[in-house]
Amino acid sequence: MEHHVVIEKLCSCAKKEGLSQISTYGDKPSALEAARTQLSYMQGRFCGKHEFELVEVDNHYVIGMVSGCGCGAES
Structure with missing residues (x-):
């Protein structure tokens, strides 16, 4: 079963x-690890006004x- 990490809205x-x-990831633990990594990256590298x-x-x-x-969040 495939598991996805989805960014709900792509801001600028x-x-x-x-x-x-x-x-897309092949297993749930890999998807969760990737999602946590991506979330951390987004919180640390983006403009700082996002939550x-x-x-x-x-x-x-x-x-x-x-x-x-x-800043232009779009679906």
């Missing part, structure tokens, strides 16, 4: 970094923007 910071909106959270939805991991800076 994510686009500048060239992040993919969806990444993100990681939630599990149907065995996939979604990184959602809790608050933003108005």
